[in-house]
Amino acid sequence: MLICVPNVLSKQDVADFRRIMDASAWEDGRSTAGAQSALVKRNEQLPPDGEAARKLGNRIISALTANPRFLSAAVPQHIFPPLFNRYTAAAGHRFGIHVDNAVRGDRLTGLRIRTDLSVTLFLSEPEEYDGGELVIEDLYGSHEVKLPAGDLVLYPASSLHMVTPVTRGARVASFFWLQSMIRDAHARSMIFDLDTAIQALAERLGRDDPETVKLTGIYHNLIRYWAEV
Numbered sequence: 327m328l329i330c331v332p333n334v335l336s337k338q339d340v341a342d343f344r345r346i347m348d349a350s351a352w353e354d355g356r357s358t359a360g361a362q363s364a365l366v367k368r369n370e371q372l373p374p375d376g377e378a379a380r381k382l383g384n385r386i387i388s389a390l391t392a393n394p395r396f397l398s399a400a401v402p403q404h405i406f407p408p409l410f411n412r413y414t415a416a417a418g419h420r421f422g423i424h425v426d427n428a429v430r431g432d433r434l435t436g437l438r439i440r441t442d443l444s445v446t447l448f449l450s451e452p453e454e455y456d457g458g459e460l461v462i463e464d465l466y467g468s469h470e471v472k473l474p475a476g477d478l479v480l481y482p483a484s485s486l487h488m489v490t491p492v493t494r495g496a497r498v499a500s501f502f503w504l505q506s507m508i509r510d511a512h513a514r515s516m517i518f519d520l521d522t523a524i525q526a527l528a529e530r531l532g533r534d535d536p537e538t539v540k541l542t543g544i545y546h547n548l549i550r551y552w553a554e555v
């Protein structure tokens with residue numbers, strides 16, 4: 327299941343991120359690619375252990391932990407330190423079809439996670455570049471994703487995906503992985519759907535409506551049943 331989360335960062339935050347990123351040194355994106363991905367990955371990224379990536383990454387994690395839709399969709403247990411990449415038309419950047427590594431380790435923190443979900447947080451507006459669609463394949467076909475700056479998409483890390491060649495301008499994004507407390511993707515998806523329905527009911531009937539309260543209890547008990555921590 328693909329889930330988009332709008333306005334994770336404000337436009338002001340995005341402008342601030344872009345200013346800091348523009349002033350930073352970039353390196354070949356293959357430094358963090360697995361052996362298979364390295365064959366098809368052509369882009370640049372901020373050095374993962376560098377100050378810019380760590381500072382901006384922490385700001386993203388703060389924004390995520392305050393975002394109810396993200397928390398409900400991901401039920402995160404561990405979030406990998408966010409990375410940052412750039413695809414430019416002049417360099418013919420692209421990232422061919424691949425699956426992300428199942429396990430990711432972070433050198434600085436020693437964190438090792440199972441990658442349940444992949445996340446792309448867009449930091450360029452769609453008008454700034456042509457191409458650069460994130461294409462994700464699932465049971466229902468392939469989906470092209472290009473979101474406004476500040477929005478993110480969550481998708482199963484087990485999906486085949488690619489970034490199409492950028493043919494004009496530059497595409498800047500943050501990308502990272504997370505381990506969810508709910509390992510089972512179907513359970514996670516149903517729990518998210520239930521929460522979305524409860525939020526809509528609460529709007530109509532009020533949070534203190536007895537049926538809303540009961541359903542909220544069921545939602546929490548489903549998480550208790552499924553969560554592995």
Ligand code: NI
Nearest residue numbers: 424425426487
């Ligand atoms: Ni990938």
